[in-house]
Amino acid sequence: MKEVLLGKSGLTGSELCLGTMYFGIKVSEEESFRLMDYYYDQGGRFFDTANKYATWVPGFSEPVGEYMLGRWIKSRGCRKDVVVATKMGFPYGDVPQGLSRQLILQEVDKSLTRLGLEQIDLLYAHCDDYNTPQEETLEAFHSLIKAGKVKSLGASNFQTWRLAKSNLLAQEKGLTPYSCLQARLSVLWPKVNSNFGRQLPASVDVLDYCKHENVALLCYSPLLQGFFGRTDRTIPEEYNTPQNQEIVRLFRQEGEVQNLSANTLVISWMRSQGFIPLITGSTIQQMKENMDSLSCSVSPDCDDKIKDLYYPHQE
Numbered sequence: 001m002k003e004v005l006l007g008k009s010g011l012t013g014s015e016l017c018l019g020t021m022y023f024g025i026k027v028s029e030e031e032s033f034r035l036m037d038y039y040y041d042q043g044g045r046f047f048d049t050a051n052k053y054a055t056w057v058p059g060f061s062e063p064v065g066e067y068m069l070g071r072w073i074k075s076r077g078c079r080k081d082v083v084v085a086t087k088m089g090f091p092y093g094d095v096p097q098g099l100s101r102q103l104i105l106q107e108v109d110k111s112l113t114r115l116g117l118e119q120i121d122l123l124y125a126h127c128d129d130y131n132t133p134q135e136e137t138l139e140a141f142h143s144l145i146k147a148g149k150v151k152s153l154g155a156s157n158f159q160t161w162r163l164a165k166s167n168l169l170a171q172e173k174g175l176t177p178y179s180c181l182q183a184r185l186s187v188l189w190p191k192v193n194s195n196f197g198r199q200l201p202a203s204v205d206v207l208d209y210c211k212h213e214n215v216a217l218l219c220y221s222p223l224l225q226g227f228f229g230r231t232d233r234t235i236p237e238e239y240n241t242p243q244n245q246e247i248v249r250l251f252r253q254e255g256e257v258q259n260l261s262a263n264t265l266v267i268s269w270m271r272s273q274g275f276i277p278l279i280t281g282s283t284i285q286q287m288k289e290n291m292d293s294l295s296c297s298v299s300p301d302c303d304d305k306i307k308d309l310y311y312p313h314q315e
Helices: 031-039 065-076 101-115 134-145 160-173 203-211 242-258 262-270 285-294 300-310
Strands: 002-004 013-014 018-020 045-050 083-088 120-125 150-156 180-184 216-220 274-278
Touching: 013 018, 013 083, 031 065, 031 285, 045 150, 065 083, 065 101, 083 101, 101 120, 101 134, 101 274, 120 134, 120 180, 134 150, 134 160, 160 203, 180 203, 203 216, 242 262, 242 300, 262 285
Parallel strands: 018 045, 018 274, 045 083, 083 120, 120 150, 150 180, 180 216, 216 274
Antiparallel strands: 002 013
C-alpha cells in the first residue's frame, strides 16, 4: 500500500485509512484486533478514531475506541510504524460541544491517556464551532503542536468558507493550518438539503478548494454501508436521483464484467480521484473487498461515463 502526503503537513499516511469507529464496540475486541492485523499485514499504517467513539451506542456511555486502538498498538509494538488520527469537538457524556481553548487542551490530554501515546499524529477538529473565535481555536491547537503533543491538524464537517477562513487566519498569524479535511463523501451526491445530523456532506466547492490549496481530502462513509455491492439493498433515499441511479448501475455492471464487488470498484475510483477513503469492516471478507481496490480500476470507458455524471460542472 502506498503512502501519500497529507496536504502541506509533511506527514504521510496510507492511501486507505482504516476507520475504527465500532471496533471494540459493535465488533468484539478480539475480532477488531484481527481486522487491524489484516490491514497492517496488507501494508496499512493509517488509523482513525475519535475521543467520543462510540458513546452513542447503548451500553457504552464512556469512550472505548481510543483505549482499544491504544491497546492494539501496544500489543503489536508498532507505534513507530503507524499514523494515528483522532478527533475532538463533538459532545459526549458531560463534555460539551466546542473548540474553546480549555476544551481542546482538556480533551487532547484525555485522548493521549486513552491511546497510551505521547503524541497524536493527526488531530481533527471534529466539527466547527461558531461560538468560539477561530483565532482562539487555532492558537490552542498551535500550542499543542509546539508542546509536541500533536504533529499535524485536520478539520472535519467544516463548510468550505470556514475552512478557507481558518487557514487564511493561520497564515496571517503564523499558526498551524488545517492540512486535511475529513468529510462525508461518496461517488453519489446527496439531494439538496438532505439531513445527516451532525455529519456535513462534502460539496463541489470543497473539492475544488482542497485540490487548489493542497488540503488532503479524506472521505468517510464512501460505501454508504456497502450497498453498492449488494443487490438486496436499494439506493438510500437521500441519494435517490436518476443521476445517482446511473452511477450505481455503471459500478455494478463493471463489477460483473471484472468479477469484483462494486464496493471494491467504488473505493478504487475514489482513490483515482485523489481522495483518501476511510475504509472499515466487521469481517475479513469486507476488509478484503477494500484491499482489492488497490489492484484494480474501472475501464476507461466506464471512467469517462462516471466522471461525466460526477463532475457535471466540468467541460
